[in-house]
Amino acid sequence: MRLTGGTAGDVPVDIPRIPAQEAAERELSKPMYHENDPNLLQRGLNAFWDWIGRLFDSASGVTPGGVVGLVAVVVVVLAVIGALWWRLGTPHRSPSGTGGDALFDDGPRTAAEHREAAARHAAAGQWNQAVQERMRAIVRSLEERALLDPRPGRTADEAAAEAGRSMPAHADGLRSAARAFDDVTYGGRTADEPAYRRVEQLDTAVERTRPTLEPAAVSTAFTEAPR
Structure with missing residues (x-):
């Protein structure tokens, strides 16, 4: 780097390139030159939106209809995701990880005990727990x-x-x-009194119903009957 001095002889002054570059960097690093610079969060957001813009530009170039077609595809995808989310509910699994999807998550209880627990929850307006206990009562009764x-x-x-x-x-x-049991236990849904009453009525009806032998069981019974 060559500078011309202000002396009478105007003798050129040579400054090596690397020290000159370092001096310029030191000068530009002073706070007075960066008072209006965006902060770290703003720079990150700007970089993110730039990336989104480039992504949309690339996708619109290969999508029929250009940008309008791309927006239509995005809207359809979001609608499908929203419909699935509404139907399936928010995923909500037991944090313990011990019961998995098992119907019974505690020690063995009789059907009568499950019905009593369901009645207590129903009296307290706790319809989720009431539905769970009534479904357990149905299955335990069938086991009994x-x-x-x-x-x-x-x-x-x-x-x-x-x-x-x-x-x-x-x-x-x-x-x-x-x-209904899966919805309130794993699907993040909320039961109400009509939902519980339906399970309660089913419990009563199943309790009063005599089972029907399956065709395979009937065939086996006749085949194995003593002659």
Whole structure:
């Protein structure tokens, strides 16, 4: 770097390039030159929106209809996601991780004890817990009647499917009750009194219903009958 001095002889002054660059950087690093610079958060947001803009520009170039077509695709995708979220609810699993999707998450209790617990929750307006306990009462009652084999880890859906084979008249009701149980237990849904009353009425109806032997069981019984 060459500077011309202000002396009478105007003798050029040579300054090495690297020291001159360092001096310029030191000068520009002074706070007075950066008072109006965006802060770290603003710079991050600006970089993010620049990236979004480049992404949209790239996507619109390969999407039929350009930007309008891309916006339409995004709207459709968001609508599908919203519909699935509304139908399935917010994922909500038990933090303990010990029970998984199992219907019973505590020690063994009788069907009568589950019904008493359901009645207490219903009296307190705790409809989620009331639905859970009434569904457990249905399954425990079927186990006590030897219509279901007691099996640890059985889910509400599995119990409903198995019980529906011996009680086809209540198969739909059992599936609906199992779905209500899953909704309030794992789906983040909130039950109300009509939902509980439906499970309660199903419990009473199942308790009064005699089971129907499956065709396979009837065939086996006739085949193995003594001659």
